[in-house]
Amino acid sequence: MSEETVSITIDGVEIEATPGQTILQAADAAGIYIPRLCAHPELEAFGACRVCTVKVNGRPQAACTTPVAKGMMVENDTSELLEYRRSLIEMLFVEGNHFCMFCERSGNCELQALAYRFGITAPRHDYQYPVRTLDGSHPEVFIDRNRCILCGRCVRASRDVDGKHVFDFVGRGHEKRIWIDAEARLADTPLKGEDRAVSVCPVGAILRKGTAYRDPIGRRAYDHRPIGSDIEACRPAEKKG
Amino acid sequence: MAKPRIATASLAGCFGCHMSVLDIDERILDLIELVEFDKSPINDFKKFTGRCAIGLIEGGCCNAENVHVLQEFRANCDILISLGECAICGGIPAMRNTIPLRECLEEAYLHGPTVHNPRGRIPDDPEIPRLLNRVYPCHEVVKVDYYIQGCPPPADAIWAALTALLSNKPMELPYELLKYD
Numbered sequence: 001m002s003e004e005t006v007s008i009t010i011d012g013v014e015i016e017a018t019p020g021q022t023i024l025q026a027a028d029a030a031g032i033y034i035p036r037l038c039a040h041p042e043l044e045a046f047g048a049c050r051v052c053t054v055k056v057n058g059r060p061q062a063a064c065t066t067p068v069a070k071g072m073m074v075e076n077d078t079s080e081l082l083e084y085r086r087s088l089i090e091m092l093f094v095e096g097n098h099f100c101m102f103c104e105r106s107g108n109c110e111l112q113a114l115a116y117r118f119g120i121t122a123p124r125h126d127y128q129y130p131v132r133t134l135d136g137s138h139p140e141v142f143i144d145r146n147r148c149i150l151c152g153r154c155v156r157a158s159r160d161v162d163g164k165h166v167f168d169f170v171g172r173g174h175e176k177r178i179w180i181d182a183e184a185r186l187a188d189t190p191l192k193g194e195d196r197a198v199s200v201c202p203v204g205a206i207l208r209k210g211t212a213y214r215d216p217i218g219r220r221a222y223d224h225r226p227i228g229s230d231i232e233a234c235r236p237a238e239k240k241g
Numbered sequence: 242m243a244k245p246r247i248a249t250a251s252l253a254g255c256f257g258c259h260m261s262v263l264d265i266d267e268r269i270l271d272l273i274e275l276v277e278f279d280k281s282p283i284n285d286f287k288k289f290t291g292r293c294a295i296g297l298i299e300g301g302c303c304n305a306e307n308v309h310v311l312q313e314f315r316a317n318c319d320i321l322i323s324l325g326e327c328a329i330c331g332g333i334p335a336m337r338n339t340i341p342l343r344e345c346l347e348e349a350y351l352h353g354p355t356v357h358n359p360r361g362r363i364p365d366d367p368e369i370p371r372l373l374n375r376v377y378p379c380h381e382v383v384k385v386d387y388y389i390q391g392c393p394p395p396a397d398a399i400w401a402a403l404t405a406l407l408s409n410k411p412m413e414l415p416y417e418l419l420k421y422d
Binding site: 093103115131 | 323
């Protein structure tokens with residue numbers, strides 16, 4: 001590489017990063033997995049889910065929005081941060097209606113995969129069973145807000161990749177929802193089944209109709225290897241352990 | 242030394258988790274060597290006959306009887322395990338939790354498209370356990386010590402959990418045995 005790099009340290013391992021990269025991007029390139037939900041390589045960083053929270057020089061920061069700077073000391077894989085991340089995932093599970101047993105995304109779901117990776121057997125909070133709505137009006141796509149985790153990937157993908165702005169947030173706090181740019185029905189939006197806004201959903205909230213359960217159990221993305229294994233597999237051999 | 246005793250119950254469940262217990266195949270013979278079954282649908286014992294080392298609970302609590310049975314299990318078992326999604330998060334029965342109970346009953350017994358109910362009564366015989374306002378996960382009713390996830394949990398997960406706990410080892414399941422579906 002000819003361009004200037006800066007070195008940062010993640011959990012005691014020194015890595016080279018390109019100025020302008022975020023901590024998350026630099027870690028990915030070095031084969032260090034920082035758990036995340038709302039971050040997506042094709043989309044602008046958003047900092048919504050806070051699952052990628054790391055400690056930068058002792059301060060909690062979202063790795064997806066924080067640019068690298070020379071000499072940063074980053075903590076990632078610590079018991080304290082794991083505990084924060086577990087709590088976030090547990091809260092997401094109790095705040096929605098996540099019925100994995102019949103969800104089409106089960107096995108390929110990033111929320112579920114993080115819970116598996118963190119070894120969550122049951123949330124420590126009471127389930128809220130909120131009342132959420134579905135929209136099945138569109139011939140190719142449906143929204144099930146029971147499963148939405150408000151990561152905003154669909155909002156960013158529709159606006160920045162598809163150039164349509166079909167989705168956006170409405171409401172505040174626990175009333176916050178993903179909504180659409182039509183009076184009432186998803187069918188009245190310019191959304192198409194092949195839009196990136198549909199395929200970036202990390203959970204089963206926005207799904208393409210007619211594609212359910214294509215991967216048999218045992219051949220789904222996270223059946224055998226934890227989420228992040230693909231990134232960790234890229235770690236240079238000499239830096240392992 | 243007397244063998245440790247195991248009790249099992251299916252509350253608001255479909256008996257799928259019990260099927261998964263049977264799905265440990267011929268290892269069930271090893272299990273019989275290790276433990277004595279107490280109150281359980283497997284042997285049809287209706288009452289506890291002694292203190293149990295482990296209680297396996299399938300299903301959440303949807304009515305007063307479920308709560309009663311669960312409390313009885315807590316009182317009689319040293320270790321209580323929530324077995325499967327319904328016991329842990331309410332599962333399919335908990336889908337009614339977003340709908341008021343009266344609306345559910347009226348749909349089922351009065352207004353449903355295939356309902357034939359000329360007297361227009363919602364069943365209220367005192368013999369029928371009273372439904373709770375919603376379906377509760379077991380750990381929201383009593384203290385639960387361990388959770389075996391899955392719908393149903395894999396037989397290997399049940400086997401690994403039971404053999405670990407019966408030999409006083411921590412219950413640590415490998416990655417592939419933690420599944421929510």
